[in-house]
Amino acid sequence: MSKPVARTIKVDTLARVEGEGALYVKLKGNEVHDVKLKIYEPPRFFEAFLRGRHFSEVPDLVARICGICPIAYQMSAVHAIERALGIEIDPSVRSLRRLFYCGEWIESHALHVYMLHAPDFLGYPDAIAMARDHQAVVQKGLRLKKAGNRIVALMGGREIHPVSAAVGGFYKAPAKSALNELVDDLKWALDASLETVRLVCGFDFPEFEQDYEFVSLSHPAEYPFNEGRIVSNRGLDIDASEYEENFREQHVEYSNALHSVVRGRDCYMVGPMARFNLNFDKLPEIARQAANDCGLKAPCRNPFRSIVVRAVELVFACDEALRIIRGYEPPALARAQATARASIGQAATEAPRGLLYHRYEIDQDELITSAKIVPPTSQNQKRIEEDLRSFVGQIATRSAEEITWKCEQAVRNYDPCISCATHFLRLHVERG
């Protein structure tokens, strides 16, 4: 009997993801022997250099962790510090923070759906090649992204690394007239998002489902952004303060990002699919209808359909932004004052890519003595490897080139932000 042929599939630099990483798959015959998502972007030590800083500096510092999702970092930070210091925020500030998050979800999801993930389904190596045949599609994606950027620029003072979020609220609250200027753009964006759902639900999706533990925030009355309990489809229902008792980070030698697991169980998925599956009933009617019309039902267990879920979340974010603007009255106090006390606070919010946990310990001099940040990509990293392990088995008879393409697509299902996780991807498939 002949020995099974050994193959190694290696992607040294994964394309169309944020940050730097590599993928390594070892096959013996058609059996998968090893899968490693290697995150080699160097660690950035944000948790260490937050120590000794005044708590009010944290939102501006953590915004520097990511150019795509700075608001998520700011929101998790301000909520954790406010919980530590017992600060109550004005209801209008609460709404403005949801609007701010809508902006980030719109720009991040539009970028991923149109520029990073759609080329996989339409058979192009990248958005540039796709634009030659689908110019109108790319233009729509860019305009959608711009609608999100406008919200972020208005709320945050600038598009990248915004500077207005503060512990207790915002340094400056926008005038109603300024928000009203966004309305026409957002009405267009809402229609465009509905068209996006119709476009992407027509793509061909591989038959691939996994038995996931989905983890996300859950709020009794709304689709989650900043508040709620951390829940899963396997019975988890905890406050953010109990996160570290229920989740464990573990180091793997080939990655500069830590892997996260549920204590006593295993890997889990955070992000749009988890939110959608655990909070479908909290979506506004227009988003639920868009999902129903294209046959997307909760629970969705096919990660390749995450592009449709992101499109549905685009509908939600545009609709929610319009709702908030219609009802907006400027807060009486844009920023509640903090009274210093030695304390610890934890919070989790929903970044576009999933749950983002922060914990801060503050001393009586108002300085940070310890910080912990668990980004969504590091929480998903082990889950991505498990997806690949199962998925490569299904396609192991295909050519190395096709396996490589499909594996990259499977990684992009998660829209990983490797820069965040270390605070990109190279694929290596070995047949041996």
Place this chain on the structure above:
Amino acid sequence: MSLCIIGCGNLDRGDDAAGLLVARRLRNLGFERTGAEIVEKNGDILGLIDCWPRYEQVVLVDTSAPNDEPGKIFVWNASVEPLPEDLFHCSSHALGVREAVELARTMNCLPQRLSIVCIEGKQFTIGAPLSPEVERAVELVCQLIQGVIYGSSQMLPKQNETVFFPADSRISA
């Protein structure tokens, strides 16, 4: 002539700050008074595509990946020639300057004339200072652009040509 100078980069990552520093230096020298617009960009490069068609000429300055001569200055006439694929490999962003330029070319959104000025970087570590070679190149690029602003644009390629200035160049605008 409507002219826009765009400096790209990241102030926190050593030589990656070069494009932004060129923009700031030109602004400090008062070049906006000549009618030229000076823009700093970090992160979202795709947003550039929207504004490009408004200008007759755009000069974009960024740092390129290390190769063999830190501080070497390359100038591409991107209006007529695609950018080399490996030029900006130092970016960890999914979509960078090359992708924005080529996407704009595909969608007919390029300005009439687009010059890409690259300064070859040496160090990109977070918190690192500018290397002496790149610091010098920043000054040279400011002089180069000064020539464009005052109409002596022979420093930039006319058509379909790529020029470079070695790290020890002297430019007199």
